[in-house]
Amino acid sequence: MYKLLLTVLLIAGTSIQAYCQKENFKQHISYLASDELKGRYTGSAGEKLASTYIIEQLSANGINNLKGNKAKGGYLQTFTYHPKTDKGKSKVSGSNVAAYIDNGAATTVVIGAHYDHLGMGDPHHSTYRGEPAVHNGADDNASGVAMVIELGKKLKESKFKNNNYLLLFFSGEELGLYGSKWFVEHPMLDLKKVNYMVNFDMVGRVDSNKIVVYGTGTSPVWKEAMKVKTPLHIKESESGVGPSDHTSFYLKDIPVLHVFSGQHSDYHKPSDDEAKINYKGMEDIFNYTLQLIANVDGKGKIGFIKTKDENHDNAPKFSVTLGVMPDYTYEGDGMRIDGVTDGKPAAKAGLEKGDIVIQLGDIVVKDMMGYMQALSKFKKGDATKVKIKRKGETIEKDIQF
Numbered sequence: 282m283y284k285l286l287l288t289v290l291l292i293a294g295t296s297i298q299a300y301c302q303k304e305n306f307k308q309h310i311s312y313l314a315s316d317e318l319k320g321r322y323t324g325s326a327g328e329k330l331a332s333t334y335i336i337e338q339l340s341a342n343g344i345n346n347l348k349g350n351k352a353k354g355g356y357l358q359t360f361t362y363h364p365k366t367d368k369g370k371s372k373v374s375g376s377n378v379a380a381y382i383d384n385g386a387a388t389t390v391v392i393g394a395h396y397d398h399l400g401m402g403d404p405h406h407s408t409y410r411g412e413p414a415v416h417n418g419a420d421d422n423a424s425g426v427a428m429v430i431e432l433g434k435k436l437k438e439s440k441f442k443n444n445n446y447l448l449l450f451f452s453g454e455e456l457g458l459y460g461s462k463w464f465v466e467h468p469m470l471d472l473k474k475v476n477y478m479v480n481f482d483m484v485g486r487v488d489s490n491k492i493v494v495y496g497t498g499t500s501p502v503w504k505e506a507m508k509v510k511t512p513l514h515i516k517e518s519e520s521g522v523g524p525s526d527h528t529s530f531y532l533k534d535i536p537v538l539h540v541f542s543g544q545h546s547d548y549h550k551p552s553d554d555e556a557k558i559n560y561k562g563m564e565d566i567f568n569y570t571l572q573l574i575a576n577v578d579g580k581g582k583i584g585f586i587k588t589k590d591e592n593h594d595n596a597p598k599f600s601v602t603l604g605v606m607p608d609y610t611y612e613g614d615g616m617r618i619d620g621v622t623d624g625k626p627a628a629k630a631g632l633e634k635g636d637i638v639i640q641l642g643d644i645v646v647k648d649m650m651g652y653m654q655a656l657s658k659f660k661k662g663d664a665t666k667v668k669i670k671r672k673g674e675t676i677e678k679d680i681q682f
């Protein structure tokens with residue numbers, strides 16, 4: 282085995298890095314998403330095991346904490362919060378992990394990923410309704426953690442020295458972005474010196490080479506910087522506000538990007554397992570990100586733009602749900618379903634993964650936004666018809682909300 286590997290390395294010099302990357306991703310995710318960590322619930326023993334692992338990986342690769350040493354406690358930022366689920370009565374704590382690559386630069390790039398997940402299944406956040414079971418969170422978000430660790434190692438050795446790099450691993454994300462909110466309110470370095478923030482949340486399930494990058498409207502440099510040679514097909518979305526930690530930074534007027542490999546039917550379920558990770562896809566994202574960082578390395582402090590926050594300001598309020606997972610990477614007409622939740626209206630109506638919703642009641646659905654607008658017109662108890670496209674055929678089904 283060893284000999285064989287050596288031969289491969291000698292012949293294909295360029296694949297040395299690639300080979301290690303995939304193996305390292307796998308090692309990180311296999312541990313973080315193992316049953317031993319019991320789903321890395323914020324404040325749990327599993328969260329501690331995860332943070333210890335991350336710190337060990339960083340310090341073993343010569344990446345210091347913000348104090349410039351490798352003392353374990355120096356990497357941790359503990360925060361407290363009052364969970365909304367018990368109306369804020371109790372007080373819980375969790376810990377962010379922060380590491381710093383100091384290039385003596387005037388500006389710092391934040392690269393982040395949350396490392397907490399849903400433990401044994403938090404009824405408020407899990408989409409799973411069975412007996413308590415470990416929510417392994419391989420894609421969500423052991424994949425992002427693995428990405429940031431490996432990017433950190435690479436950036437430390439890289440020639441891109443015009444920024445310092447702050448690697449942040451947040452806890453409390455699943456429960457309401459608690460860790461990242463705490464960080465921006467209690468920053469460990471001057472936020473004015475933060476150049477931009479790249480967030481990796483769910484990057485392990487690249488399907489058909491498609492990914493989504495959110496936040497592309499938050500700086501004038503992004504569109505140009507994103508012109509990168511890659512096998513990935515990238516769907517861009519301008520808004521700086523979304524359901525993950527980059528939002529906390531965007532709201533402090535920092536340009537952000539959120540890299541996302543797309544929704545899937547294992548989302549927030551015990552079945553989000555390591556075996557389903559697409560390591561080739563992760564490697565493509567890794568290379569894509571490095572080129573993007575390289576493209577803005579010489580640009581100094583990049584500009585910030587406030588975006589039209591479709592998910593925030595103009596999002597229609599709705600009181601009913603179909604019980605489906607939209608395919609966020611889909612770019613055709615309508616809303617493509619990526620998963621159907623048992624017992625909810627869509628499942629009862631016989632909708633399936635792959636169906637494309639094109640009309641709800643009288644309202645034609647052009648895209649995700651149109652789908653949300655259509656939903657907002659209904660209330661619980663309403664009955665209507667939904668028009669879908671399935672394998673090129675248009676089908677109508679009865680929906681009861």
Ligand SMILES: [Zn+2]
Pocket residue numbers: 421455549
């Ligand atoms: Zn999540």
